[in-house]
Amino acid sequence: MRVAMIGTGYVGLVSGTCFSEFGHTVVCVDKNPDRIGALQRGEIPIFEPGLDDLVMRNVKAGRLSFTQDIKAAVQGAEAVFIAVGTPSRRGDGEADLSYVYAAAKEIAEAMSHFTLVVTKSTVPVGTGREVERIIRQTRPDADFEVASNPEFLREGAAIEDFMRPDRVVCGAESDRAREILRNLYRPLYLNETPILFTALETAELIKYAANAFLAMKITFINEIADLCEKVNVNVQDVSRGIGLDGRIGSKFLHAGPGYGGSCFPKDTQALVATGRKFSSPLQIIETVVAINDTRKRRMAEKIIAACGGSVKGKTVAVLGLTFKPGTDDMRDSPSLDIIPALQKAGAVVRAYDPEGMHEAKKLLNDVVWCQDGYEAAEGADVLAILTEWNQFRAMDLARLKELLKQPVMVDLRNIYKPAEMEQAGFTYYSVGRPPVMPAGVSA
Structure with a gap:
């Protein structure tokens, strides 16, 4: 044809x-x-x-x-x-x-x-x-x-x-x-x-309903992750436990810094607007949108807390800028909220992304752009993982520890195992899991 x-x-x-x-x-x-x-x-x-x-x-x-x-x-x-x-x-x-x-x-x-x-x-x-x-x-x-x-x-x-x-x-x-x-x-x-x-209208609504449901699922597990941190429970175990239920499924139950990209943010907002237009408010989706917007800013607070409550005059290494791996798309990426919040709090940000640097440079100011993750980590007070690119999953932890001023990592994608980080001598914070502190260090 x-x-x-x-x-x-x-x-x-x-x-x-x-x-x-x-x-x-x-x-x-x-x-x-x-x-x-x-x-x-x-x-x-x-x-x-x-x-x-x-x-x-x-x-x-x-x-x-x-x-x-x-x-x-x-x-x-x-x-x-x-x-x-x-x-x-x-x-x-x-x-x-x-x-x-x-x-x-x-x-x-x-x-x-x-x-x-x-x-x-x-x-x-x-x-x-x-x-x-x-x-x-x-x-x-x-x-x-x-x-x-x-x-x-x-x-x-x-x-x-x-x-x-x-x-x-x-x-x-x-x-x-x-x-x-x-x-x-x-x-x-x-x-x-x-x-x-x-019918024509049905197909149009299916698309929005599907994306809104997935965004809701992400937001749900993110809220459960917050509770897990309070009660000393591992959110990944919770995700497995509920995901094995065929009615729920395991996909989109990965806690993190919030959804972004070209679809979920605009589609949830558009669906909310459609509900209001037809006097049929979608309160669940309205809440999802509000929680996700807040969550991105709270991730900056998590990084600041890992630095003792202040990043003024400190350097933060950021690995990953795109909203997800496998793309150069920066639209509504959590990094666009997290990095400016860190800078506003007085931090110097050194950043690297395998594919998103070209787009990120158009959207972020006063960032020190690096050639790889190790260069970003050099001399930093804390290292934060924002996007789960495969090349970040198996970094040389001993080398990272030498490059950083202090071995502190905030992993917003839970790509490392806490036991592994403890063995490597890192102070390690993730999402929805208990923090790891080396011997003699208190939370």
Whole structure:
């Protein structure tokens, strides 16, 4: 099939590339000339494991191309996906749909035959109907349908998630639309991947409900972790104990500094705004949003407490800046709250991240940027792990101990075992677990 993907951000680029890997002919469209130029030169603007090879292979095979010409792309397509940004709107948390609606108008102006217009962007309930209205208003003679096909891609594992998903959700209300979507996902259909067809509004809400539930699960275990610290219990044991219950499951029960990234923060806020709009407040999700915002700032207090209650004139080594490993995405990362709070308290911050340094430098000021974790640790009063990159999991503890002014670590991702840190002679603080103090040191 011939596909046009409007938007070459994270969702659009990954989805378009994976559709081309399925054998479809895909044209990815973006208004940004620098981005299109880079993609045409084989330069991938985001970090996603395996994406560069996949793009190169499909470009070489002639199935994947990039352009600024939306008219040519749409006229040649049977399905047109809208995969533009829907950031949180300042002030009320609602999704900013201006890019979606602008894309709908341009698609309408370019259509020359029957076209299935599919919203791939995460959009609130009712957006698909508004896209339909805009297209009909712009082109009363147009032959088209609107469908919803929300993405469920985890950054760092997006290709695997697209190729081997838990499910594919399609809001499509005619046999014709459903058949096009079945053909697009034919390789998954043959592998008996669950493909759920629903009404348009249902598909839109499924996406928000799924992300809100996962954000709630993270927030729940973070609150349990706080209680664990008070009663001298290991939160990881609690997580295992409840995660073995099939009704609960073990995923997203890892205590840490709070969720971040491109999805959970904006999607929970947008769902809360939708609830208020329809006079059906979502009090659980409202609480989740408030707790998560507070938690990030409290993690800075945890690091300050590890330094005896003050970091004025002290140096803090920070390992990990992105909101999760496997990505260069800094959007709503806990580090964006923690580092400024440490600086405000008088600390000098030395930082390192394997992939996020370029983006972090745009967002954080007065940070000493380092080449690796050991350089960051040199001369620091405390070392804090904010992101659980694999290379931080097996650092030479003896070397770290020599580099640090004092062997103090605050592990906000629980990647080390307390017994291991005790043996290495560290004062070790983690999340939801009792602190480790070397002999002769009191908490």
